Amino acid sequence: MNDWVHLTDRVALLTPSVETDRPGLGYIRGSKASAAVDGGNSVKHTRLFLEHLQKEKFPVPTFTFLTHWHWDHIFGLGVMDNWIVASEETKRYMLPLQDQDLEKEIMESDYQLKNEFVDAFDVALRMPSITYKERCVFDLGGLTVLTQLVESDHTTDCSVVFIPEEKILFIGDCLYCGSERGQYYLDRLRYLTLMKTLLHFPAELYLDSHRQPITRARLTATLEKVTRIAEASIEYPDVAEALRFLQMQNGFEADDEISFFLKAFENGEQRKPRY
Numbered sequence: 160m161n162d163w164v165h166l167t168d169r170v171a172l173l174t175p176s177v178e179t180d181r182p183g184l185g186y187i188r189g190s191k192a193s194a195a196v197d198g199g200n201s202v203k204h205t206r207l208f209l210e211h212l213q214k215e216k217f218p219v220p221t222f223t224f225l226t227h228w229h230w231d232h233i234f235g236l237g238v239m240d241n242w243i244v245a246s247e248e249t250k251r252y253m254l255p256l257q258d259q260d261l262e263k264e265i266m267e268s269d270y271q272l273k274n275e276f277v278d279a280f281d282v283a284l285r286m287p288s289i290t291y292k293e294r295c296v297f298d299l300g301g302l303t304v305l306t307q308l309v310e311s312d313h314t315t316d317c318s319v320v321f322i323p324e325e326k327i328l329f330i331g332d333c334l335y336c337g338s339e340r341g342q343y344y345l346d347r348l349r350y351l352t353l354m355k356t357l358l359h360f361p362a363e364l365y366l367d368s369h370r371q372p373i374t375r376a377r378l379t380a381t382l383e384k385v386t387r388i389a390e391a392s393i394e395y396p397d398v399a400e401a402l403r404f405l406q407m408q409n410g411f412e413a414d415d416e417i418s419f420f421l422k423a424f425e426n427g428e429q430r431k432p433r434y
């Protein structure tokens with residue numbers, strides 16, 4: 160939980176913690192400049208990140224790249240005084256937050272993030288100063304950062320951050336479902352396309368903001384499994400029948416993951432407009 164891990168010589172990670180909804184924070188160190196991936200879920204969180212950099216005698220990040228606008232990824236941004244890089248879409252979501260009573264909203268909610276602020280509501284927002292429409296590339300000195308929007312149901316502004324020299328892709332929350340009024344959903348085609356898009360990056364390690372790092376082999380296997388699940392859900396719109404089919408035809412063991420995807424795909428279908 161919130162461990163400081165060296166993934167390669169030039170990429171480090173402050174690992175996520177579920178209890179207070181802290182996402183993983185990335186650190187990328189080029190010879191001329193350095194960068195962070197995501198801005199922390201509170202002032203405390205980002206300060207912890209900076210403490211690790213100080214211990215290592217690493218420079219404060221010149222840039223912070225944002226994977227998307229969700230609160231847990233941006234509430235610590237004000238701790239640093241650097242360049243924040245985000246998609247235009249992410250900035251569009253962030254601007255209205257400046258006029259919102261976020262403390263009231265969070266304290267009255269049942270979000271996991273609330274646990275981060277048991278002692279004090281320490282949020283410091285700052286807006287992006289460099290924006291891109293679809294993608295942009297930064298040369299940090301011997302190390303490249305490519306950030307690019309991807310299509311995801313989680314939110315319309317999901318970006319991934321690729322470091323080709325290190326074969327690492329930060330994927331933020333893009334593999335998570337969308338949710339509306341307590342119901343979670345995934346569009347089958349969008350989800351499979353997204354997984355293929357992620358695999359098109361020649362990465363060996365995929366860093367999800369809230370889960371364990373995913374190897375290329377594991378993501379490939381998951382794509383295969385989810386493809387079978389999606390096919391079954393087209394053939395059998397009824398979740399129980401689709402599950403039976405997967406067990407009989409594909410020899411799948413019924414597990415929570417399969418049930419989750421079948422339900423999310425079913426909800427995704429129900430959201431589509433009917434003509």
Ligand SMILES: [Zn+2]
Pocket residue numbers: 227229313332
């Ligand atoms: Zn999110």
